[in-house]
Each structure stands twice: as C-alpha cells, then as structure tokens.
Amino acid sequence: MQFALKSVAACAMLVSVAAAFAQKGETVKIAWLDPLSGLMAAVGTNQLKTTQFLAEEFNKKNASGVKFEIIAIDNKLSPQETTAALRSAQDQGARYITQGNGSGPALAIIDAVEKNNARNPGKELLYLNYAAVDPDLTNSKCSYWHFRLDADTSMKMEALTTWMKDQPDIKKVYILGQNYSHGQQVSKFAKEDLKIKRPDIQIVGDDLHPLAQVRDFSPYIAKIKASGADTVITGNWGSDLSLLIKAANDSGLDVKFLTYYAPGAGTPTAMGATSAGKVYTVAYAHYNMGGEIQKLLAGYKKKMNDDLTQSSIYHTFALLDAAFVQTRSTDPVKVAAALEGMKIKSFNGEVEMRKADHQLQQGLYISRWEKASAKYPYDAENTGYTNVPVKYYESYVASTPTTCQMKRP
Numbered sequence: 001m002q003f004a005l006k007s008v009a010a011c012a013m014l015v016s017v018a019a020a021f022a023q024k025g026e027t028v029k030i031a032w033l034d035p036l037s038g039l040m041a042a043v044g045t046n047q048l049k050t051t052q053f054l055a056e057e058f059n060k061k062n063a064s065g066v067k068f069e070i071i072a073i074d075n076k077l078s079p080q081e082t083t084a085a086l087r088s089a090q091d092q093g094a095r096y097i098t099q100g101n102g103s104g105p106a107l108a109i110i111d112a113v114e115k116n117n118a119r120n121p122g123k124e125l126l127y128l129n130y131a132a133v134d135p136d137l138t139n140s141k142c143s144y145w146h147f148r149l150d151a152d153t154s155m156k157m158e159a160l161t162t163w164m165k166d167q168p169d170i171k172k173v174y175i176l177g178q179n180y181s182h183g184q185q186v187s188k189f190a191k192e193d194l195k196i197k198r199p200d201i202q203i204v205g206d207d208l209h210p211l212a213q214v215r216d217f218s219p220y221i222a223k224i225k226a227s228g229a230d231t232v233i234t235g236n237w238g239s240d241l242s243l244l245i246k247a248a249n250d251s252g253l254d255v256k257f258l259t260y261y262a263p264g265a266g267t268p269t270a271m272g273a274t275s276a277g278k279v280y281t282v283a284y285a286h287y288n289m290g291g292e293i294q295k296l297l298a299g300y301k302k303k304m305n306d307d308l309t310q311s312s313i314y315h316t317f318a319l320l321d322a323a324f325v326q327t328r329s330t331d332p333v334k335v336a337a338a339l340e341g342m343k344i345k346s347f348n349g350e351v352e353m354r355k356a357d358h359q360l361q362q363g364l365y366i367s368r369w370e371k372a373s374a375k376y377p378y379d380a381e382n383t384g385y386t387n388v389p390v391k392y393y394e395s396y397v398a399s400t401p402t403t404c405q406m407k408r409p
Helices: 002-020 041-061 079-091 103-119 153-164 181-197 218-227 239-251 267-271 291-304 312-327 332-339
Strands: 027-034 067-074 096-099 126-129 146-148 172-178 202-209 231-234 256-259 279-283 343-346 349-353 364-371 385-393
Touching (some): 027 079, 027 103, 027 312, 041 067, 041 291, 041 312, 067 079, 079 103, 096 103, 096 312, 103 126, 103 146, 103 181, 126 312, 153 181, 153 279, 153 364, 153 385, 181 202, 181 231, 239 267, 312 332
Parallel strands (some): 027 067, 027 096, 126 146, 172 202, 231 256
Antiparallel strands (some): 279 364, 343 349, 364 385
16 A cells, blocks of 8 residues: 555656656747848848857757747738748648847737737737837737837837936937837937936927838938937937948948937948947847846857857747746646736846736936957957947836727637
C-alpha cells in the first residue's frame, strides 16, 4: 500500500512537471506582415531580419521551451494586401501576427482578427504591434486581441516636448510629416503640447506630404529655409526621412531635426558627418544601451552586417515567452489574458502592458547624432557616428491617458 501511494505521488509529480512545460518543444508560428518591396522595402527587410534573428536567439534559451518560427509575407504597405497576407499566414498555421509599418495595415489586421476570433472559437489570433503608433489604435479603435509594443505618437511627443521645454534656443518650429494618421497625429500633438509647455515657440510651418512617394524633398527644404525655422519636428520614417535629411544636408540647411525614427535603415547613412549634433530622436532605446540588448546588437551586426534598429521586436518574444510560462500554454486566448497587466524587466527599465488599452508603458530616451567615442562606441551603418543619450524619462513621464472601452470576450 505504501509503495502504491508513493507511485501515485510520483506519477502526480510527473504530471505536474509535464503540465508546467506542456508547451516545451512546441513550434509557435508568428506571421510577419510588412513591406519587402517599394520605397519602404529597406525598413521592412531590416525588421524582418531582426525578427528572424531574435527568434533564433530566443529559441536557444527561452524559459517556455518553445520554438519560434517566422512566416514572412510582403504586405506592400497596403491594407488590402495585408488582409490577404493574413489569410495566407493562417492557412500556414500562424496564430500570432506581428506588424509595424503603417497604421492602415495595422487597422486592417485588427479588423480581420476581431472578425476571425468572433467567428472561429478555438482558432483565435493575437496581434503584436511593434511599430504602428497611431494613438487611435489603443483608444477609439482598441481591441482585446491587439497589443502595442512601441510607445505611441502621443507618448513620444510628450517626452519630446518635455525636453523641448528646457531648450531656450528652440524658438521657431516647422512641422513636416507624412500625410496619413501618424503624420497628422505628430502635428496635432506637437501643437497641443507646445501650447502648454512652450507657448512662446512659433509654429512657422505645418506641412504634410504623400507617404512613400516623394523622391525629391528639396521643395520642402526651400519652404523650411524661407520660414526661418530653427527646428523641424518630423515623424517621417524610412525613405521619407532619409531623403528629407539628405536634401537638408545637400542644401546646407542648418536646423535641429527632432525625429521619431532617425536610427531606421538608411537614415544614418543619409545623416553622416553633416548631421552631427543636429538630429535628435525620441525612442524607447538607442545604440549604446549596454546589457543584454547591446550583446544582441553586436551579434546582429556581426551576423547580418546591419544594425538592429527596431528593439521593440525584442518585446514580442520576451512577453510571449513570459505568458507561455505563466499559462503553461501557447493558446492565444490564455496568452492574451496573461499579457494584460504583465510587467517584465527589460532593456529600458520595467515595462508594463497596460490592461486598460494594451499599450506598453515604458521609459523613453532623447538621443543625439554624434561621432562615436570610447563611451558611446556603436558605429551606425559604418558611418563612424552614433546616437548618444541626452535624457531619459521614466515611463510615467511619457504615459498618456486612454479613452479605450475594452470589450473583453
């Protein structure tokens, strides 16, 4: 009888251990849907390589024991192509979706996921957004199945204008952006925040241009020159930022550029030595963070001969792995519930997935483009220059309220 009891106890223990690692050895397919063609192909290609590289790194040592597999599909920066790509990814067994370029494609994913999850219980999908930053995505258009890993446009502008408040040399600002929700929101929040924090600053220009279509920005540079601006605020990314900076440097325009995405693929090369001390970035990271993320940047550069610029993708795997461990499952329904309110220690401090709207709360940096040095050695795109941190803001400084009315299943 004693032997039988011991056997039962042993079996129970084995079952418990097996349950704790029920997902060990399981393959988790993640659909990556972003541009691999057109003017934004360089950005998309860099983000895909980053996603694949980080998947490989997490496969070596993730706590849940899963194997991440990336299914990459070119969405051509189109909402319609994104919807088609999502269906294709589902057919290939993906139940997790990641995307970052453009709020139009992001909205298409949210809509498709909402419809799928309502119609197909047991086959739910979960969307991890690493870079589409329109605040509406976690406000009026918030979804239980959508989790944003980047700081949104309003959060970054909150940090940027908090820094601008203490820069007396900034007196005349020109706002230039891409004519879609993100560019429009950058303009809106810049004007609103500066009115409160620096009402003395003059807005001497406020311009929008077509997304990923402009090849020559010299007419816009001429307008900036004519305005007398000392500072340009832009949410531009990809070729729209690289070509803008190049045109500014070619024309000899001497102003500060306050950007969201200067470290993105191609822009460091466009900046080069000419932009030293002039281009600033507000972001959740910079090139010289130290710690584990620095090792990943170094490993990526060695393997890919490229720069890992989208560190928010790290949170895709870190948060999923933590949720898999917590739930002992890879079921998106259980994982979504676990992600709500989750806190983890990360490269930019403690981050929290706010339950109210699924917007990651995190610390933000202001950094400046400067010559690489012994203290800040990272060499961006082999230019000899790097982003140097000038200010760090804790997550509560950049946190902005939400109007999300979350509908939970």
